[in-house]
Amino acid sequence: MLKIKLFAAFLIFFLSQNTFASPARIVSLAPSVTKSVMLLGSSSKLAGITTFCPDPSGSIDKIGTVLEPNIEKIVSLKPDLVIASKEGNLPGPVEKLRKLGIKVYVMDAYRNFDDICLSFIELGKVIGREAEAEKIVTNSKARIDAVKKKTLTLSRPAIFWEIGAQPLYTVSDKSFVNDFIEFAGANNIFADMPIAYPQVSREEVLVRNPDMIFIVMMGDINENERSSWQKYGTLKAVKTGNIHILNDLVFLEPTPEAFAEGTEKLNKVIFEKKGGAGQ
Missing domain, CATH: 3.40.50.1980 (Nitrogenase molybdenum iron protein domain)
Structure with missing residues (x-):
């Protein structure tokens, strides 16, 4: 019984260190991230975006550029989660934010459509919109299959x-x-x-x-x-x-x-x- 309790305690600790609670305030470090968050129906959670990102409300705070995000500005926004992309963001700012105790999720790089879909679904899981992500991916794949069928x-x-x-x-x-x-x-x-x-x-x-x-x-x-x-x-x-x-x-x-x-x-x-x- 003691072993079971110890294992359960370890599991809870491990999961708390390696998962993200559904965030209420998100800072996006790349246009592709912002667009993905918007597609998942979480525009209202965006507390900060880059100067190159689409701005659904026209009033979201800007945190600098993709390559040079303003760390102080990001910290001042008190985000629950910062989302970056391996495709566009440099590792330096990501590490600085983590050292300051801010949670950062980095979307994986992609070299094909399947990678894009997997990355999108993972983002959905992170921000509490997995079902929406799965639906978008399923619909997108169906549209592409229809095009491929026409050209056979x-x-x-x-x-x-x-x-x-x-x-x-x-x-x-x-x-x-x-x-x-x-x-x-x-x-x-x-x-x-x-x-x-x-x-x-x-x-x-x-x-x-x-x-x-x-x-x-x-x-x-x-x-x-x-x-x-x-x-x-x-x-x-x-x-x-x-x-x-x-x-x-x-x-x-x-x-x-x-x-x-x-x-x-x-x-x-x-x-x-x-x-x-x-x-």
């Missing part, structure tokens, strides 16, 4: 996904973005690169000769980037008029719902573009 018998165009212009950057199959491309019914011409976000040259793009080019509006990229490809007349994408600008946050937000929406939109562009590949 269609030829898959080869595409180049541009995320940086000077220098030129793209994505490989080590990035979750590659699942956008594959689920939508296309093939990534740089899927075989050894790192998630490789720098490439325009000459390499010419050699791999994509059927379509997708330019994501972020960083140093603007509408003029489309015209920079027009001079390469031998490219299939140029010949068929298949250079597309993607100016939509769903392609930048690693949440299950945004992923499903982005997959649907990308599929529509790929297969409904007149004269495009894969029709």
Whole structure:
């Protein structure tokens, strides 16, 4: 009996040190975290967000940037929980907050859609919204399966996904973005690169000769980037008029719902573009 009581006491202590009570005041250190909290119906719990985060009420306190959060400001907000992301936040501020006795939960990194779903569900557990997270993930997977089913018998165009212009950057199959491309019914011409976000040259793009080019509006990229490809007349994408600008946050937000929406939109562009590949 004594052993059972000792074990029970140990178990309670262990769980208290390794779980989070459902928080009432949350500080988010990344836009993806804020968006996830909002999707889970916990916007009212947000006590602080970064300057780059969506602000559902327009009045949530700002705690600095993703890379440089203001520690003093965060402490002053008296959060029950600070949520960070391995994808965007540096470990230094996280450790400083923990040393000050503030609970910090760090969302795992992700390299594909499955990782995004698992991370989202874990967040749901942490903030007391597991059932909502499971429902969103189930719905998102169903939407993506519907897109994949539509493309089973269609030829898959080869595409180049541009995320940086000077220098030129793209994505490989080590990035979750590659699942956008594959689920939508296309093939990534740089899927075989050894790192998630490789720098490439325009000459390499010419050699791999994509059927379509997708330019994501972020960083140093603007509408003029489309015209920079027009001079390469031998490219299939140029010949068929298949250079597309993607100016939509769903392609930048690693949440299950945004992923499903982005997959649907990308599929529509790929297969409904007149004269495009894969029709």
